[in-house]
Amino acid sequence: MNSSLFQIQNITFSYPKQPPLFQDFSLDINQEDKILLTGANGSGKSTLLALLMGIVSPQEGNITLNDTPIPALTPEIYSEVLYSHQNARMDLFGLVPRNDWELWQLAIPEKFTEKSLNLADHDLMAKFDTPYAHLSGGELRAFSLLWLPLLQDKFWLLDEPTSGLDAKHKTSFVDLCQNKEKRGYLIVSYDPVMEDSLFNRILLLEKGKLIQIR
Numbered sequence: 001m002n003s004s005l006f007q008i009q010n011i012t013f014s015y016p017k018q019p020p021l022f023q024d025f026s027l028d029i030n031q032e033d034k035i036l037l038t039g040a041n042g043s044g045k046s047t048l049l050a051l052l053m054g055i056v057s058p059q060e061g062n063i064t065l066n067d068t069p070i071p072a073l074t075p076e077i078y079s080e081v082l083y084s085h086q087n088a089r090m091d092l093f094g095l096v097p098r099n100d101w102e103l104w105q106l107a108i109p110e111k112f113t114e115k116s117l118n119l120a121d122h123d124l125m126a127k128f129d130t131p132y133a134h135l136s137g138g139e140l141r142a143f144s145l146l147w148l149p150l151l152q153d154k155f156w157l158l159d160e161p162t163s164g165l166d167a168k169h170k171t172s173f174v175d176l177c178q179n180k181e182k183r184g185y186l187i188v189s190y191d192p193v194m195e196d197s198l199f200n201r202i203l204l205l206e207k208g209k210l211i212q213i214r
Contacts, residue, residue, distance in 0.1 A: 003030045004067070005080075005155055006052055011061030013051060021047055022058070022208050031155065034177075034198060035186040038213075039205035045188045046086055048205065049157050053083050080183075082151050084144060086159040089132065091144040097128050104147060111150045120146055121172070138164040145169075148176055156185035162193060174198065 006029040014020040021044045029035065029052075039045050050056045051063060054070040063070045068077055084091050094100045105112035117125065124142055132140060141164045148156070162170050170193045177185065177198050187194065196202065202213040 003032065005029050005031045005033075005065065007062075007064045007067075008051070009062045009064075011051070011058035011063065013047070013056070013058045020208065022051075025061070025208060025210075027210060029186060030184070032184050033186070033201055034180075034184040035201045035203060036194060036196075036199040037186060037188045037203050037205060038190065043205045044208065045205055046159055049083065049159055049186070049188065052157060053078075053081070080154055082148075082154040082156050084156070084158045084161055086163070086188075088137070088141040088144040088164070092132055092140065094132075096131055097124070097143050097146075100143070101128075101147070104150075108150075112147070116150055119149065121169075136164075138166055138169075141165055142169045145173060148173075152180055153182045155183040156180075156187070158185060159188045160190075161187060162189060162191045 006027070008025060008027040011022055011025050012020055013022045013025075037045055037048070047056065051058060052065075052070075054063075054073065057071070065073055065081070066077055092100055093103060101112065101117070121142070124139070124146060127135065127139065132143075135143070141161070145161060162173055165173065170191070174193055174195070177187075177194075184200075187199075196214070199214070204211040204213055
């Protein structure tokens, strides 16, 4: 497996009528990297993940995934990456949790089997047919992360994944990170539950520049 995953090369990006958020910005991310990304509100952390996913595009420079420019990516190449938004509801497409499981089952039937339902959190499964509109923010977040154990072969881009979770689900998420082996992750977080030992790189984003803390 080629160790290189994402390459950001000398990009410049700004939102309309705003000063550049990134200017001549570069970053390499390897398959096995486990990265914690921190920084003040408005420093561009969520935008950086959106750039990696091709949701927004830089005005200058290049971003590649597996040496393929982001604009030329196919669904097959992007299938190596799992992206979770800061707003958990944006990761949930159905009206009830069961709808999302059914979509995953259509996409990856070999993993999302009936047996996989037995491995899911029992407290959450009790609300498997409850409309998302009736669930709390913490429950929405927990459902957005529910199937991570079945998606360990993907590189995770997770934007504040523990926000709103209760202590039980935070502990479960940390355990999942500790045991992730096939590929790494880039996690945006301020949460102290995300211990330094979970990461081989800790990066601070400040004024459009990266400072490597470790």
